Structure formats: structure tokens, C-alpha cells
Amino acid sequence: MTSRLSRKQRPNARIRGVGTSDTKRAGPTRWVQLELQAFLEAAVDALILIDVHGHIEVVNAAGLRMFGYEESELVGQKVNILMPEPDRSRHDGYLSRYLTTGEQRIIGTGREVRARRKDGSVFEAELAVGRIPQVDPPRFVGFIRDITARKQAEEGLRRSEAQLRTAQELANLGNYVVNFRGDESDYWSPELFRILGRDPAEGTISLDDYCATLVHAADRDRVRQAFHDLDAGLRSFDLEYRIVRADGSQRYLHHITQAVRDEQNRIVRHVGTMHDITDRRRAEDELRQMQDRLTHFNRLSTMGEMAAGIAHEINQPLTAIATYAQASQRLLAIGTLPREDLLAALEQIAKQALRAGEVIRRLRSFVKNREVRREPVEVNRLLEDLSLLAETDARHHNVRIRIEGIEPASVVQADPVQIQQVILNLVRNSIDAMIDVPEERREILLRARPTEDGDVEIMVQDRGSGFAVGSEDALFTPFFTTKAGGTGLGLAISRSIVRAHGGKLWQANNPDGGARFFFTLPELRGMQVDPGDSESRG
Amino acid sequence: MIMRHGHAQPVHRPTVFVVDDDAAVRDSLKMLLKSVGQLVETFGSAQEFLDAYKEDRPGCLVLDIRMPGMSGLELQEKLNERHAIIPVIFITGHGDVPMAVEAMQAGAVDFIQKPFRDQDLLDRINQALEKDAANRAALAERGAIAKRLATLTPREREVMALVVRGKANKVIAGDLNLSQRTVEIHRARVMEKMQASSLAHLVRMVLEVEKS
Numbered sequence: 001m002t003s004r005l006s007r008k009q010r011p012n013a014r015i016r017g018v019g020t021s022d023t024k025r026a027g028p029t030r031w032v033q034l035e036l037q038a039f040l041e042a043a044v045d046a047l048i049l050i051d052v053h054g055h056i057e058v059v060n061a062a063g064l065r066m067f068g069y070e071e072s073e074l075v076g077q078k079v080n081i082l083m084p085e086p087d088r089s090r091h092d093g094y095l096s097r098y099l100t101t102g103e104q105r106i107i108g109t110g111r112e113v114r115a116r117r118k119d120g121s122v123f124e125a126e127l128a129v130g131r132i133p134q135v136d137p138p139r140f141v142g143f144i145r146d147i148t149a150r151k152q153a154e155e156g157l158r159r160s161e162a163q164l165r166t167a168q169e170l171a172n173l174g175n176y177v178v179n180f181r182g183d184e185s186d187y188w189s190p191e192l193f194r195i196l197g198r199d200p201a202e203g204t205i206s207l208d209d210y211c212a213t214l215v216h217a218a219d220r221d222r223v224r225q226a227f228h229d230l231d232a233g234l235r236s237f238d239l240e241y242r243i244v245r246a247d248g249s250q251r252y253l254h255h256i257t258q259a260v261r262d263e264q265n266r267i268v269r270h271v272g273t274m275h276d277i278t279d280r281r282r283a284e285d286e287l288r289q290m291q292d293r294l295t296h297f298n299r300l301s302t303m304g305e306m307a308a309g310i311a312h313e314i315n316q317p318l319t320a321i322a323t324y325a326q327a328s329q330r331l332l333a334i335g336t337l338p339r340e341d342l343l344a345a346l347e348q349i350a351k352q353a354l355r356a357g358e359v360i361r362r363l364r365s366f367v368k369n370r371e372v373r374r375e376p377v378e379v380n381r382l383l384e385d386l387s388l389l390a391e392t393d394a395r396h397h398n399v400r401i402r403i404e405g406i407e408p409a410s411v412v413q414a415d416p417v418q419i420q421q422v423i424l425n426l427v428r429n430s431i432d433a434m435i436d437v438p439e440e441r442r443e444i445l446l447r448a449r450p451t452e453d454g455d456v457e458i459m460v461q462d463r464g465s466g467f468a469v470g471s472e473d474a475l476f477t478p479f480f481t482t483k484a485g486g487t488g489l490g491l492a493i494s495r496s497i498v499r500a501h502g503g504k505l506w507q508a509n510n511p512d513g514g515a516r517f518f519f520t521l522p523e524l525r526g527m528q529v530d531p532g533d534s535e536s537r538g
Numbered sequence: 539m540i541m542r543h544g545h546a547q548p549v550h551r552p553t554v555f556v557v558d559d560d561a562a563v564r565d566s567l568k569m570l571l572k573s574v575g576q577l578v579e580t581f582g583s584a585q586e587f588l589d590a591y592k593e594d595r596p597g598c599l600v601l602d603i604r605m606p607g608m609s610g611l612e613l614q615e616k617l618n619e620r621h622a623i624i625p626v627i628f629i630t631g632h633g634d635v636p637m638a639v640e641a642m643q644a645g646a647v648d649f650i651q652k653p654f655r656d657q658d659l660l661d662r663i664n665q666a667l668e669k670d671a672a673n674r675a676a677l678a679e680r681g682a683i684a685k686r687l688a689t690l691t692p693r694e695r696e697v698m699a700l701v702v703r704g705k706a707n708k709v710i711a712g713d714l715n716l717s718q719r720t721v722e723i724h725r726a727r728v729m730e731k732m733q734a735s736s737l738a739h740l741v742r743m744v745l746e747v748e749k750s
Contacts, residue, residue: 312604312631316560319629319653323566326656330573345569352562 046144050079052137054095066146068118079142084116099138107131107140115144124151165190172276178207179269195253195276197245207270216242216250218398218439223255230259230270240277240395252281288396313359317352324349374501376524377416379448379456380405386420387446390427397431399442406448410456412521414501419521422494422505426460426517429490433464433515455503455520463514467507475507494519552667553577553597557587557613558629559605567600570656576663584608588616591624596674598625598666600659603637603649611637614644623673625666629654683743686732694731697724702741 046063080091174192219241257272331337734740
């Protein structure tokens with residue numbers, strides 16, 4: 001061990017306390033020397049002692065390891081052998097500047113430098129230099145720590161932070177942490193600031209302020225409720241809603257938050273992500289509009305063709321009737337119509353009138369004879385499935401759908417597809433009726449409850465414009481419509497479907513403004529449906 | 539009764555041809571048209587009519603636009619291919635307006651929507667028959683002129699061509715390297731053969747045949 005320690009072999013060198021040559025000395029000093037030796041040898045950092053000209057006097061084992069030299073190769077050499085350029089050429093200058101001006105550049109402070117091994121390779125190091133007191137000329141001691149690993153870790157961290165930032169930018173995804181204990185401040189990722197249209201210099205804002213200033217007024221209650229649910233014990237929420245940035249622009253967010261709790265179940269922090277899905281929503285909206293137009297067009301063209309077909313079928317006998325009658329009139333007027341010809345014409349007229357009636361009868365039976373498949377259907381399941389079906393349409397028009405299921409759960413005998421068509425038709429009507437209503441009021445209530453007769457009554461309630469007094473009866477008349485582009489068949493068909501199920505369909509105005517449509521379905525008593533088995537899903 | 543004379547002369551009484559797949563419509567139309575003294579022939583399909591019809595028969599065609607098999611529009615197309623000049627009145631139903639527009643573009647004279655007032659149909663038929671008569675008269679006139687033209691000698695045709703372009707006899711004589719006297723004789727022959735009462739009349743007749 002001691003062989004590793006060395007001392008500069010120059011005549012004027014005054015080595016105090018350290019050095020193999022001093023082992024002859026007895027008493028406490030020797031103990032100090034031994035202790036110092038032990039310190040030096042045990043140190044992980046390199047330790048180098050230099051004289052006033054920069055010559056190395058002592059270097060410890062860690063130093064030799066770090067720089068790859070033998071002790072004999074270093075002791076007596078100038079210390080700049082351990083430095084790469086430009087420090088290597090400048091080191092003498094550093095020393096003499098210190099000696100003449102007393103200006104301390106490095107002494108007493110640590111600094112990151114580059115160091116050079118014997119093989120020429122360079123590494124990052126942390127250097128601390130101290131001047132040994134009360135010796136003249138001055139001597140210096142340097143501690144050198146190889147920080148390559150730390151630098152690499154730092155660089156790695158910096159890189160992964162940059163990558164995360166880029167990923168968030170690309171994904172339009174920001175994340176945040178809200179701390180509920182005073183010991184840590186909240187964190188928003190840079191991308192979150194960008195998504196929310198907030199200058200990072202302005203800092204984060206509280207959840208209350210977020211709800212009050214950024215969340216769209218029509219969505220505010222929903223978002224507040226979600227945070228409230230977290231407070232009340234829910235683990236997480238997953239919401240889509242709109243925000244309005246300070247500059248007035250509106251964005252759609254997909255917001256997911258989790259509450260982190262301590263052992264006492266108190267919330268420690270919220271960890272959440274906000275995904276700006278405006279572009280996706282716009283694309284969805286465009287697609288939806290396109291589908292709407294297409295559906296509408298299909299419906300119109302089918303209706304148009306059907307109407308032309310019906311018109312032709314009925315116009316034929318009508319034309320014959322009118323023409324026979326008019327020809328008979330003419331001939332009677334000029335007195336040249338033989339009795340047999342008149343009888344033949346009248347017979348034709350009667351026959352053609354009956355023929356027209358037959359066309360209409362055929363048409364009705366065609367509509368009526370569609371096959372109906374009945375099966376036990378759980379009412380609450382029906383409503384839930386329906387809200388899924390109607391959700392896109394509702395969301396598109398910023399309409400909320402609320403469901404009040406029936407208690408206790410009831411089962412009806414029905415064709416689920418047809419009944420869903422009825423409810424969907426009523427929901428669509430409700431959505432259309434609320435287009436001009438302020439967004440906060442746009443709510444549809446789907447409610448199922450038992451009637452006094454033991455049937456199930458389903459209600460679709462909106463808060464739209466309702467009906468003008470007197471127009472109620474016309475609602476169910478085929479081809480009657482108040483909607484631009486409507487076919488006027490929805491309610492007529494819905495009513496015939498409900499009737500075919502043994503129920504009835506009627507409407508009333510909502511006392512709070514808007515319309516209510518009711519229909520009943522006979523309950524199937526004593527029947528249970530295994531939820532997993534029902535075919536009503538979909 | 540249809541009177542046939544065997545020649546393409548406008549001596550036929552015009553006939554209303556009715557083509558409709560619906561027997562009752564057909565029959566009632568026949569009754570109506572007969573009540574006003576009109577000659578009527580009815581056909582149950584477009585093909586039946588095509589097989590029976592000769593282009594020299596004057597009259598008009600009352601045609602249902604919607605028929606199984608060959609539609610009214612297809613029949614109109616076939617008649618156009620045959621250069622038949624018979625005017626067509628389409629009977630259309632509700633919602634057939636686009637088809638009616640197409641028919642009008644293809645040369646139909648008119649269309650009427652079912653069911654109709656008898657007088658409306660009769661008025662349209664009368665207009666169509668007048669148009670047919672005028673067309674046929676013009677056609678007959680052109681035929682007569684063509685026949686007269688055919689009697690001219692090549693030299694007379696040459697002279698006539700220059701005369702109708704307004705050239706004086708002296709100029710024509712120079713152009714054709716004839717004596718002025720010879721030109722005068724040819725010119726008189728042309729006027730006589732063409733049964734022209736004046737130079738203006740001759741010009742009109744030449745223009746008429748050039749049109750066709």
C-alpha cells in the first residue's frame with residue numbers, strides 16, 4: 001500500500017505529513033501519517049499534490065487507476081499531462097496568474113473539467129482544488145472525480161425528456177400532476193400548456209379555476225361532477241368535453257385522471273392526461289354529416305320512387321274513370337250515346353274505382369305483413385343499448401341523454417330491433433326539436449316505469465319547442481312533417497310498430513317545456529332474462 | 539274507317555294512335571276521342587304499334603311514358619330512327635317530370651299529367667294534328683318541287699343556279715360561254731318547268747329543297 005504513495009524527489013520539496021520516507025519518525029506524527037495514508041488509499045477520487053510550478057508530488061492509487069499511469073511515470077511530471085488541450089498549454093498560465101494576482105478561479109470551488117488518460121482518451125471529471133496553508137512557496141492539492149457515468153445518466157435523462165416532449169407534441173397529449181399536500185407544486189407538461197393555450201410562464205392553475213375558466217360552459221357541470229366523484233372515492237374518470245381557450249378557440253379534450261390515495265384513503269395527488277382530439281372529432285363530425293346526407297338521400301330517393309310507383313298504380317284507374325265519365329258527358333250532351341255504351345262506361349267506372357281501392361289495400365298489407373320476431377327483452381338493457389346507438393348523434397348535437405331505468409327490472413315480449421327503431425326515431429325527433437335550444441337545456445330523458453295496468457311505459461322527453469295546440473293529431477298522419485326534408489313517416493311507422501306489439505303510442509307536452517312521447521309494452525310477468533343471453537344487445 | 543289512297547298525298551284523314559298498356563285507359567280514351575268524331579287506333583304495347591305503323595299515316599301519337607317492355611321513351615327513339623315525323627304527346631304520372639323533360643328534348647310536342655281534363659287532352663291533340671298536317675304539307679311541297687327539278691336538263695340546272703344567285707343574263711352568258719339569247723331560252727324553260735310565277739318564287743322553291 002505504501003509503495004503507491006510517493007513524494008516528489010526534489011531537494012527543495014518540503015513534504016509534511018505524507019510520504020514513505022517519513023516512516024522513521026516516531027510519535028503521534030507517524031500515526032497521523034499512517035491515518036492520512038489510509039485516507040488517501042481508500043479514497044475513490046483521485047488525489048494529486050502539486051508544487052508551485054505544477055509538478056506532481058504525490059498521487060494516490062485512485063489517481064493512478066483513473067489516469068492509467070504507473071506512479072513512477074507521474075511523480076515529478078507537470079500536472080498538465082493529465083489535461084487535454086486547451087487546458088494543457090494554458091495550465092502554467094493559470095498558475096502564474098494566481099500567484100501574481102491572487103485571483104482564485106478554481107481554488108475553493110468545484111468545477112467540471114475534461115481530463116486526459118495516458119492512452120489519450122478524454123473523460124468528464126469534477127475537480128476541486130485547495131491550497132495547502134502556511135507553506136511557501138504555495139502547494140496545491142486536487143481532488144478529481146470521474147463523472148462519466150453521471151454525465152451519461154444526465155444525458156440519457158435529458159434525451160428521454162426531449163423524446164417525451166416530442167411524443168406529447170406529436171400526439172397532442174399533455175400530462176399533469178396535481179398535488180393535494182402542500183409539499184410539492186403541481187406539474188403540467190409543456191404540451192399541456194400548449195393544448196390549454198396557456199403560457200408556461202403564467203404557471204399552473206387550480207382545478208376550480210380550470211373548470212371555471214377553461215371548460216366550456218355547457219360541459220362544466222359534467223366535469224365538476226367527475227372531479228366530485230373522484231373526491232367521493234372514485235378511482236378515475238375518463239371524459240370527453242370541450243374547452244374554450246383564452247383566445248376564444250374551442251378544442252375537444254379527452255381527459256383521463258386517476259386519484260392517488262394514501263393509507264388513510266386521502267387523495268395525495270391527481271395524475272392525468274389530456275388529449276386534444278379536436279381534429280379527430282372534426283373528422284368524425286364530417287364523416288357523420290356525410291353519412292347523414294347519404295342516409296337522407298337514400299331515404300328520399302326510395303320514398304320518391306315508391307311515391308311515383310304508387311301514383312302510377314292509382315293514376316291508371318283514376319285516368320280511366322275520369323275519361324269514361326267525360327266522354328259519356330260529351331256524348332249525352334249531343335244526344336248520341338246509345339244506352340248500352342253508357343252502361344258499359346258506368347260499369348267500367350265502377351270497376352276502375354274498385355281497382356284503385358285494391359291498389360291501396362295491397363300497399364297496406366305489404367307494410368303490415370312484415371315479419372315480427374318477438375323475444376323476451378329486458379327493458380333497462382334495451383334503454384342502455386339504445387343510448388349507445390343514439391350517442392354519436394346526440395353528442396354531435398351536444399345533447400345529453402339521461403336514463404331512468406325501471407325498478408324492479410322488467411321483461412317485455414318484443415322485437416328488440418323494431419322497438420329500438422321506435423325509440424331511436426323518437427330520440428332523433430327530440431334531437432331535431434332542440435337544435436335552437438341553448439346547449440345547457442339540451443337533455444333527453446329516457447324513462448321506463450310500470451303502469452297501473454302492469455304494462456311497461458317508456459317515455460322520451462325533450463326540452464325542445466313542444467307542439468302547437470291543435471297539431472297533435474296531425475303528428476301521426478303519414479307524410480305530415482314539420483321538418484325540412486322529413487318524410488313524415490317516422491311517427492306513423494312507430495305507432496304501427498307499437499300497436500303490432502299490443503301497446504299504444506301517444507304524446508304530451510312537457511310541463512317544463514318540450515315534448516314527451518310515451519308508449520307502452522305489455523310486461524312479460526314471471527320471466528327472467530339472463531343478461532348474458534339476451535339478443536337485444538347491439 | 540280509314541281511307542287509304544296508296545300514295546303519299548295528304549288525303550288521309552288523320553288518326554290518333556293511342557299506346558297504353560292499361561286496357562281501361564286505352565278503352566276510355568278511344569271512347570272520348572270517338573265522342574268528338576276523331577279517328578282512333580289503340581295499341582297495348584309499343585312494339586304492337588311499331589309493327590303496325592306506316593310513316594305516311596297522318597295523325598298524332600298519344601303515348602304512355604311508363605310501360606312494361608318497351609317504354610314510351612324507347613318507342614320515341616325508334617320512331618326518330620325511322621325519321622317518322624308523327625307528333626308525340628306523352629301521358630305522364632306524378633313524379634315523371636324528369637322523364638317528360640327528356641321526352642321533350644327528344645322532340646315530343648307535349649305532355650299531359652294523369653289524370654287529366656278531357657278538354658286539355660283534346661286541345662293538345664288538335665294542336666298536334668295541325669302540326670302534323672303542316673309538316674306533311676311542307677314535306678309534300680318539297681316532294682313536288684323535287685319532282686319538277688328532276689325534269690330540268692343539266693344545262694338548265696346550271697342556268698338556274700346562276701339565275702337564283704341574282705346574275706343578269708349577260709353575265710350568265712359570259713360565265714357559261716353561251717350566247718345571251720340561248721341563256722334567255724334556258725331561263726324561260728326553267729321558269730316553265732318549275733312552275734315559277736316569278737324569280738322570287740323560284741328562289742323560294744330552290745331554298746326549300748336545299749333545306750331538306
